[in-house]
Each structure stands twice: as structure tokens, then as C-alpha cells.
Amino acid sequence: MTHVSSVSLHRFEVVSNEEVADGVFRLVLSSPDLARALRPGQFMNFEVPGDASHILRIPLSFASADAEKGTVEVLYATVGEGTRRLSLMRPHDASTVVGPCGNGWSVDGGGRALLVAGGIGAPPVVAAARALVGAGRTVDVVLGSRSASTLWGREAALEAGADEVLVTTDDGSAGIHGLVTVAVDELMGRHDYDLVCTCGPNVMMAAVARVCEDAGIACQASLERMMTCGFGACNTCNVQMRAGGYKACCTDGPVFDAREVLW
Amino acid sequence: MSDSVSMAVDLGGIRMKNPINTASGTFGNGWQFEGFFDVSTLGAITTKGCSAEPWDGNPAPRMVERTSAIMNSVGLQNPGVAGLVESCGDYLKGLEGRGCRVICQVAGHSLEEYARAVELLEELAPFASGLELNISCPNVSQGGAAMGATPAAAAEVMRTVRPLTSRPVVVKMAPHDVAEIGRALESEGADALSLINTIPAMAIDVRTRKSRLSRPTAGLSGPAIHPIAVRMVWECARAVSIPICGIGGIESGEDAAEMILAGATAVSVGTASLHDPTAAPRILAELEEWAASQGVSDINELIGAVQC
Numbered sequence: 387m388t389h390v391s392s393v394s395l396h397r398f399e400v401v402s403n404e405e406v407a408d409g410v411f412r413l414v415l416s417s418p419d420l421a422r423a424l425r426p427g428q429f430m431n432f433e434v435p436g437d438a439s440h441i442l443r444i445p446l447s448f449a450s451a452d453a454e455k456g457t458v459e460v461l462y463a464t465v466g467e468g469t470r471r472l473s474l475m476r477p478h479d480a481s482t483v484v485g486p487c488g489n490g491w492s493v494d495g496g497g498r499a500l501l502v503a504g505g506i507g508a509p510p511v512v513a514a515a516r517a518l519v520g521a522g523r524t525v526d527v528v529l530g531s532r533s534a535s536t537l538w539g540r541e542a543a544l545e546a547g548a549d550e551v552l553v554t555t556d557d558g559s560a561g562i563h564g565l566v567t568v569a570v571d572e573l574m575g576r577h578d579y580d581l582v583c584t585c586g587p588n589v590m591m592a593a594v595a596r597v598c599e600d601a602g603i604a605c606q607a608s609l610e611r612m613m614t615c616g617f618g619a620c621n622t623c624n625v626q627m628r629a630g631g632y633k634a635c636c637t638d639g640p641v642f643d644a645r646e647v648l649w
Numbered sequence: 650m651s652d653s654v655s656m657a658v659d660l661g662g663i664r665m666k667n668p669i670n671t672a673s674g675t676f677g678n679g680w681q682f683e684g685f686f687d688v689s690t691l692g693a694i695t696t697k698g699c700s701a702e703p704w705d706g707n708p709a710p711r712m713v714e715r716t717s718a719i720m721n722s723v724g725l726q727n728p729g730v731a732g733l734v735e736s737c738g739d740y741l742k743g744l745e746g747r748g749c750r751v752i753c754q755v756a757g758h759s760l761e762e763y764a765r766a767v768e769l770l771e772e773l774a775p776f777a778s779g780l781e782l783n784i785s786c787p788n789v790s791q792g793g794a795a796m797g798a799t800p801a802a803a804a805e806v807m808r809t810v811r812p813l814t815s816r817p818v819v820v821k822m823a824p825h826d827v828a829e830i831g832r833a834l835e836s837e838g839a840d841a842l843s844l845i846n847t848i849p850a851m852a853i854d855v856r857t858r859k860s861r862l863s864r865p866t867a868g869l870s871g872p873a874i875h876p877i878a879v880r881m882v883w884e885c886a887r888a889v890s891i892p893i894c895g896i897g898g899i900e901s902g903e904d905a906a907e908m909i910l911a912g913a914t915a916v917s918v919g920t921a922s923l924h925d926p927t928a929a930p931r932i933l934a935e936l937e938e939w940a941a942s943q944g945v946s947d948i949n950e951l952i953g954a955v956q957c
Contacts, residue, residue, distance in 0.1 A: 391684040439717045441924050612712045615923040619677040621723045622712035631705050
């Protein structure tokens with residue numbers, strides 16, 4: 387085990403922070419050291435000013451980082467009090483993040499990869515798409531959303547170099563009416579994959595993991611937990627492993643080999 | 650600014666260069682914070698509670714946020730004494746060498762398990778300046794808080810462990826009956842007391858009618874509990890003559906100063922480190938500034954100096 391933690395405290399300034407879909411905001415922040423250090427699939431723990439009675443940070447992943455400009459692009463859904471306050475931050479407002487936290491996606495290998503996102507799981511999946519395309523892979527993306535109005539990521543996935551992007555919605559207002567697994571089955575019928583990466587609701591990732599296990603395809607899943615500290619100090623973000631015992635989502639993950647997780 | 654104030658304190662034989670310690674379970678085993686600040690600037694760190702054999706801890710979810718507080722139900726997940734020493738013994742030994750005292754926290758389900766863990770720490774972790782007996786964890790089914798629930802039960806743990814080590818033994822106390830239990834521990838040879846552990850609490854999801862954590866109850870910590878902790882440190886300090894490490898919701902130098910005025914010799918920063926990883930050194934700097942403002946040359950002059 388290492389005794390040098392690369393996680394540290396970074397100050398950031400808001401460049402822009404705007405609603406891009408219903409309840410989905412796009413935050414661009416300036417933090418040059420952080421932008422250079424982040425790897426796809428890692429996350430940051432945000433201090434959101436404005437209410438001392440909410441003491442914990444908010445863990446968020448990112449969609450892209452620009453080392454030259456020193457900026458990081460974060461997409462988040464306003465699901466609670468902390469993200470609602472984050473949505474009120476304006477350009478030039480400043481705060482801190484703890485990061486980069488955790489291990490990102492593994493992009494080794496050369497075959498075709500399928501990426502499956504549900505809801506606000508899309509940003510780290512877009513980051514994975516860019517990294518996998520950069521590593522020479524062909525990538526297809528499935529984006530699941532409640533409806534057309536809450537969907538984010540279609541254009542971003544295409545910009546990241548995705549070959550095919552399929553959308554599914556719960557209400558049928560965009561793309562395929564149904565669950566992401568419908569689109570996954572369709573794509574798996576047409577292409578051979580040697581890697582699947584998924585991020586979204588636990589029940590969705592469990593279904594994707596099952597499909598991959600049956601098909602004998604490697605699957606990486608980015609899990610969401612209550613990340614209290616984000617760097618291995620508190621042991622509260624435990625993930626139950628199939629082999630028994632727990633691992634820490636913040637330092638052993640958030641990206642896990644789906645076969646090792648007890649879904 | 651404040652270099653005229655001597656900050657060194659003696660926590661029952663654990664000689665700390667300043668009063669700042671870290672609360673077990675909120676500071677990893679120290680090394681996780683080295684990316685944020687030089688951990689050796691602290692007076693001491695207390696490791697995550699460690700048992701003779703590895704413990705898995707409780708199922709998820711283990712954490713929920715409340716107003717100015719958090720509730721945790723980790724359940725002392727730890728790799729066992731051998732696992733602790735294997736994973737970071739070198740780091741902890743080095744930390745002692747850098748002038749920061751290492752206090753290894755000990756957990757057990759029974760008297761035999763406490764004894765075994767202490768024996769293993771004697772053998773495998775001789776570098777640590779002191780041991781802290783956790784007889785107050787609210788999150789385990791067996792042992793834990795039950796081991797320190799009454800003066801007689803707490804005394805029995807201390808009586809079991811005392812002959813096994815000559816190192817200073819601190820006892821981490823539950824948030825109740827601190828005067829009576831403190832006296833019982835002192836009479837059995839405890840070198841210092843640390844209080845308070847988290848307060849047993851409950852949070853219910855009213856939609857599902859289930860506990861919001863994996864067990865019905867969990868431990869409350871954070872700024873919300875600070876005034877309760879100050880009161881208990883004050884009550885305990887009046888009842889015992891051994892030193893106290895004050896713990897509970899310390900977020901600032903002023904919070905730490907309250908603990909010292911109430912009778913604490915040292916203080917542990919806990920929950921604050923989880924949302925502000927640089928809290929401990931910031932609180933140290935603020936505490937030094939306060940001590941200087943009080944016109945004393947030694948922070949020990951301020952211990953128990955509350956006027957009431």
C-alpha cells in the first residue's frame with residue numbers, strides 16, 4: 387500500500403454554470419493543477435458555500451478536462467440541497483475541491499467498446515469515450531434518460547468520437563421507448579465488444595453487468611456511494627464484494643470490475 | 650505572533666508538542682492526509698480502531714448527513730493488528746520519528762479480544778507512544794459500547810489490559826455517566842481519558858419507514874454535538890485527576906479552546922477532517938493565536954480555567 391496520497395485540496399473559480407437540460411447543469415471551473423491531474427472516471431469532492439449547517443462535500447465526476455486552458459467540465463443534476471446550492475454559484479465565485487479522487491477507467495486493449503450510461507451517469511461515460519477513442523478503440527454509447535427534456539450527452543458523446551449513440555427514454559419522448567438494456571441487446575447483436583463501461587443507477591448497472599457476464603465481456607462499472615471524505619479516511623462508502631468483505635468506493639473505485647461486485 | 654506560548658502538553662505520559670490529536674476513524678491512519686498537509690505538525694494522531702483479528706464492519710449505508718452533523722455506522726472495519734502494521738507500520742513509525750505521537754486504538758468484542766489486541770500491539774507496534782481503548786463504539790453488536798456502559802464494566806476492561814502494557818493507556822468513553830465511569834477507570838490505572846465518542850442516534854426514512862442506515866441506530870458527530878461534549882469534559886474533569894482529551898464537534902480554534910477551558914489537556918479533531926482535510930493544522934494555528942491572546946506563556950495554564 388502506498389503512503390503517499392495524491393489527493394489534495396484545490397481552489398477553483400467558476401467560469402460558467404448553466405442549466406443545459408431539465409435539472410441538469412453544466413459547470414466549467416478553472417483550476418489548472420486539477421485539470422492536469424484528473425484522469426477519466428475519477429471524481430472530485432466539492433465544497434459548496436452558502437449553508438454551514440450542511441457540512442459535507444458533494445462528490446461529482448467530470449465530463450472533460452482541458453489541461454491547456456486549465457478548466458474542468460462537470461455535469462450535475464440538482465437532486466438535493468447541495469447540488470441546488472451549487473447551481474447558484476456564478477462566474478468568478480470560488481471554492482475548493484478535494485481531488486483527484488479514486489481510480490478511473492482502464493482503457494487498455496484494442497477492441498470495440500460499448501459504454502452505457504443512465505441519467506447523470508453520462509458525464510464520466512463521455513470522459514471514458516474520449517479516452518477509449520484516444521487509445522484507438524471504436525466506441526458505441528447508450529444513453530438512458532427519464533425523458534427527452536432531462537437528456538444530456540448525445541452531442542458530447544459524438545464530439546468525443548463515439549461511432550454510434552443510441553438513446554433510450556422511460557417515457558418514449560426520445561429514442562427507444564424502454565430501458566438501456568434494449569439498446570444494449572440491439573448493439574450486441576450487431577457488433578462484437580470486448581469491453582463495456584457503465585455508470586448510472588445501481589439497478590441499471592446490475593442489469594448491464596449481468597448481460598456482460600452472460601456474454602463473457604469484461605465490464606467496468608463506476609459506482610455511486612455516499613462519499614464522505616473521498617480519500618480513504620472514514621470507511622463509509624463501502625462496496626460489498628462477491629468474494630466477501632468490502633472495498634472503499636472512494637479509493638478502490640469508483641470504477642470496479644463488475645464481476646467482483648456483489649450486486 | 651504566538652511563538653512565545655509553549656504549546657506542549659502531557660496526555661498521561663504521551664508527550665505531545667501541541668494539544669492537537671485526531672479522533673479515531675476520521676483520519677484514516679494518517680498517511681491519507683499527507684497530500685493536504687505535513688501530518689507531523691500535529692501533536693498526535695489516533696489510528697482507526699484495530700482488533701486482534703480483521704473485522705468487516707457493517708453493511709452499507711454507513712453514513713447519513715443531518716443538520717450540522719453526520720451519523721455513521723462503520724462498525725470498526727479494520728484489517729486487524731497485523732494488517733495495520735503490515736499496511737502502514739513503517740509510516741506510523743516514521744511519524745513518531747518526525748515528532749508526532751502515534752496512539753493506536755484498540756477494539757474488541759470481549760475482554761479476551763481486548764487483551765489479545767493489546768498483546769499483538771505490544772509485539773508488532775512497539776513504536777506507538779500510547780494505546781487508546783475504545784470501550785464506547787455504538788455501532789457493533791457485541792462488545793463496543795457495552796464494554797464501557799457501567800463503571801464496573803469499564804473498570805473490568807482496564808483491569809484486564811493494565812498488566813499487559815507499560816505504555817500510556819487512554820480510554821475512549823461513551824457520552825454518559827462520564828464522572829462515575831471516569832473515576833472507575835482512573836482507579837484501575839488509566840493514564841488518560843478521551844471523550845466523547847459519538848452519540849447514539851437514529852434517522853428514519855419516512856417514505857420507506859426504514860432506518861436510513863444499515864442498523865437501527867448510529868453515532869452522531871459534528872458541530873451539533875460540541876456543546877454536549879464540552880459539558881461532559883467539564884463534568885469528567887471535575888471528577889478525575891488524570892488528563893482528558895476533549896473530542897466532539899471541534900471545527901475551530903475557539904471550539905478547541907472551549908474544551909481546554911472546560912478541563913481538556915488535549916483535543917481531537919474528528920468530523921471536521923472529513924469535510925475540511927486541513928482542519929487539524931488550521932485549528933492548531935487558531936488555538937495558538939487564542940492562547941497568545943490570553944496573555945499566558947504556557948497553554949497548560951488555561952486547562953480547566955473556565956470561570957463558573
